[in-house]
Amino acid sequence: MPVRIRLQRHGKKGKPFYWVVAADSRAKRDGKFLEKLGIYNPNTNPATIDLDIDSSVKWLQNGAQPTDTARAILSYKGVMLKHHLMGGVAKGAHTVEQVEEKFKAWLEEKEHAVQAKKDGLSKAEAEARAKALAAEKEANEKRIAAMAPEVEETPETEVAGDASEEVAAVEAAPEVPEEAPAAEEMKEEAAEEPKAEEASKEEE
Numbered sequence: 239m240p241v242r243i244r245l246q247r248h249g250k251k252g253k254p255f256y257w258v259v260a261a262d263s264r265a266k267r268d269g270k271f272l273e274k275l276g277i278y279n280p281n282t283n284p285a286t287i288d289l290d291i292d293s294s295v296k297w298l299q300n301g302a303q304p305t306d307t308a309r310a311i312l313s314y315k316g317v318m319l320k321h322h323l324m325g326g327v328a329k330g331a332h333t334v335e336q337v338e339e340k341f342k343a344w345l346e347e348k349e350h351a352v353q354a355k356k357d358g359l360s361k362a363e364a365e366a367r368a369k370a371l372a373a374e375k376e377a378n379e380k381r382i383a384a385m386a387p388e389v390e391e392t393p394e395t396e397v398a399g400d401a402s403e404e405v406a407a408v409e410a411a412p413e414v415p416e417e418a419p420a421a422e423e424m425k426e427e428a429a430e431e432p433k434a435e436e437a438s439k440e441e442e
Contacts, residue, residue, distance in 0.1 A: 240264075243297060243304040243312070245278060246271060255279040258289060258308060260297045273297070278311055284355055289315045295324060316344055 242263040245256040256278045259271035275297070276289035294317040298304075304312055312318050323337040 241272065241297065241300070241302040243275065243294070243302050243308045245305070245307055245311075253281050255281065258294075258311060260302055263303075276315075283359060284352060287311055287315055289317060291315065291317050291320060295321050299324065316341060316348065319344060 240263045241260055243258065243260050244267070246259050246261070246268050247254050247256055249255040257271075257274055258276040258278055260273045260275060261269070261271035265271070273293065275294050276287065279286040289312070294312060298312075298317070298321045309318070320337070320341050323332075323340060326332050327334055327337055
């Protein structure tokens with residue numbers, strides 16, 4: 239019975255996720271399977287992959303053939319590397335302990351690379367949010383400036399000119415002496431004296 243390691247689709251329309259399964263090559267894609275080896279979720283960035291590495295290596299050693307997509311996923315998680323190293327153990331090239339050490343070192347390096355990618359994505363996302371916030375703030379300021387009424391201010395030079403003209407007019411006006419009313423009263427008294435003399439002559 240030929241066995242294939244392949245993906246079995248699950249999830250809803252537009253957002254699928256997959257099981258990595260070992261199944262009979264004659265079975266339907268989403269039909270019965272022999273063993274579930276892990277999951278693959280392409281909806282996240284980076285994609286989420288969770289595999290049972292030892293079981294996957296065991297199926298490969300027993301002759302299971304992965305599909306192209308399944309092979310890429312197995313290689314990404316180091317299953318193909320460990321399968322290759324285990325072939326060296328069968329030939330006596332190295333021991334199981336050496337294989338485990340090499341595989342552990344490879345996993346640590348891979349983890350650092352994945353973490354660096356996640357950090358880069360987080361930084362890019364933060365920068366994109368900051369740019370979007372700055373653009374939104376600028377748009378709001380322009381909108382507020384467009385809605386504010388225009389206030390016409392009187393130029394300071396015109397106000398200063400009018401004030402200087404009023405001051406000059408006040409200074410040019412002739413000063414009225416305070417003694418003027420007294421002089422007018424004296425004139426009136428002098429005019430009244432002849433009238434009084436004429437009246438006294440007529441009485442005589």
